[in-house]
Amino acid sequence: MVTPAPAPGRLQRSSALTGFILAPNPGPMSLEGTNSYVLRAPGNPGAVVVDPGPLDEPHLQALAAAGPVELILITHRHADHTAGSARLHALTGAPVRAAGAVHCHGGGTPLEDGEVLSAAGVEIRVLATPGHTSDSLCFHLPGDGFLGAVLTGDTILGRGTTMLDYPDGTLGSYLASLDRLEALGPATVLPAHGPVLPSLEEIARAYRSHRLERLEQIRAAVDRLGRDASAGDVAAVVYSDVGPSVRRAAETSVAAQLHYLRGVPPQQ
Structure with a gap:
């Protein structure tokens, strides 16, 4: 039985502490579209939005209505994750935080690896996971259900494999990031594109084997x-x-793998 694709514009439950609104930007690279996540503890009126997605006014209005939004987080620099962030800040007043200052808005400061955030009643641990891009982050929610959950951005997708955006993304960095994610155990995988998956450690191992x-x-x-x-x-x-x-x-990912084979150290 094929599970129907989620409908854009509607908040859909993805885990105990998260739901997502699917952005209307389907395509070969974005699959059904960008999953813009809304995080909150049960009974908490606030919300954290992860990856506002494209500059699409109805989509951003739907995210704003899921609030009041306290904080906006970005997994990485690509436009299908960031293009709507400044507008969502304007709609909600919430600061936007990302790895790079260029994608921060409203007084938001760059995120640091290992930083622990608390907003809307949710503990969020920031993990640097470069490889897809140099600024890729994942967000670990240790209290999301019995096993926790991880928002993986494009580092791990719900279907298919991840493109390495060489020269910004490198294979050496990506393999190290997969090791780091595998160590989090059987947490739920909350990808930015595609369906929710079980067991991060199993998915990370499968991704490494494929690479x-x-x-x-x-x-x-x-x-x-x-x-x-x-x-x-x-x-x-x-x-x-x-x-x-x-x-x-495909050519970009091949370039990253040729770079790895030719023994050039990954960018720091």
Whole structure:
């Protein structure tokens, strides 16, 4: 049985402490759209919004109505997560916080790895998880149900695999981030795109296995094509089955893996 896709504009429950409103921005990279999460403890009138999504007025009005919004958090810099953040601040007065100052608004300050936040009755632990982008963050909710939950942004998706936005995102950093997430155990996975998943540790292991398998395929392609083969040449071999709508993403991920194979240290 195929589970129907969630409807944009309606708050849907995703865990004990979270719900999400699906943004109306479906596409090859965003799947059904961006999951804009609303966090609050039971009985608490406030709310925290994670990833406001695109600059779409009805979507942002729906997020504002889920409040009063106390805080707005960003998992990473891509526009399908950040474009609506300044407008949501204007609607709610809530500060926007992200890893980079350029995406902070309304007096919000950059988030730090290991920082512990408390808003709307929810404890939120900030985890730096670079790889998809250099500024990627995950948000651990240790009190969300018996096993906790983690908002994974685009570091782990609800379906498919994550693009490494090289040169900003690197494979070495990404593998280290997967190790860090696996260590959180069987927490619920709350991705920014696609459905909620069980057991973060299992998903992180599966993601690592997939990456290492792809890495071997790319190594074999380089052996055949020559060490100076371009990312496009290698992608044509390894990702021969992907359509044109995701070809650029495939080439970018290949570039990240070639960078890793060629022994260049990941960006800090």
